[in-house]
Amino acid sequence: xxxxxxxxxxxxxxxxxxxxxxxxxxxxxxxxxxxxxxxxxxxxxxxxxxxxxxxxxxxxxxxxxxxxxxxxxxxxxxxxxxxxxxxxxxxxxxxx
Amino acid sequence: xxxxxxxxxxxxxxxxxxxxxxxxxxxxxxxxxxxxxxxxxxxxxxxxxxxxxxxxxxxxxxxxxxxxxxxxxxxxxxxxxxxxxxxxxxxxxxxx
Numbered sequence: 377x378x379x380x381x382x383x384x385x386x387x388x389x390x391x392x393x394x395x396x397x398x399x400x401x402x403x404x405x406x407x408x409x410x411x412x413x414x415x416x417x418x419x420x421x422x423x424x425x426x427x428x429x430x431x432x433x434x435x436x437x438x439x440x441x442x443x444x445x446x447x448x449x450x451x452x453x454x455x456x457x458x459x460x461x462x463x464x465x466x467x468x469x470x471x472x
Numbered sequence: 473x474x475x476x477x478x479x480x481x482x483x484x485x486x487x488x489x490x491x492x493x494x495x496x497x498x499x500x501x502x503x504x505x506x507x508x509x510x511x512x513x514x515x516x517x518x519x520x521x522x523x524x525x526x527x528x529x530x531x532x533x534x535x536x537x538x539x540x541x542x543x544x545x546x547x548x549x550x551x552x553x554x555x556x557x558x559x560x561x562x563x564x565x566x567x568x
Binding site for chain 1: 482
């Protein structure tokens with residue numbers, strides 16, 4: 377296979393990276409909205425049961441090539457980042 | 473806002489999780505293909521310059537709410553998982 381074909385594969389990876397970026401940020405906006413709702417209701421932001429349910433759904437739908445353990449690892453980082461975003465929003469709200 | 477609306481937001485998050493799962497695994501298949509091409513060409517799997525270029529493109533397109541540092545952190549985990557997959561394929565190829 378020539379480098380032209382390698383470049384084409386890489387171009388496809390770049391496109392997928394941008395799709396992931398888009399969905400990750402849209403997901404983050406939803407998580408911020410959920411944070412605001414919970415804030416009003418006085419509910420805890422971090423809910424391990426909900427996190428477990430999300431991971432179970434993902435593992436149920438995972439057809440690879442990534443192993444469930446890898447999927448779990450990556451998504452836990454996404455969840456953690458979302459929680460940090462909610463905490464930042466909370467801090468900013470306190471400063472208003 | 474009622475819990476019905478909270479449930480709807482969560483349903484949307486679940487849908488986005490599944491979209492992310494789908495793209496992450498499709499990306500992983502491409503990365504495996506790239507690994508096979510590099511193997512044939514005798515090129516190194518890990519290329520820091522290529523990783524840097526991917527991150528730069530992502531940061532260029534990042535409109536938040538996640539900060540560039542968070543996007544970089546999440547994607548580095550995705551890259552690392554892809555590299556591990558290539559290494560596993562290599563090990564399996566040696567055993568054939």
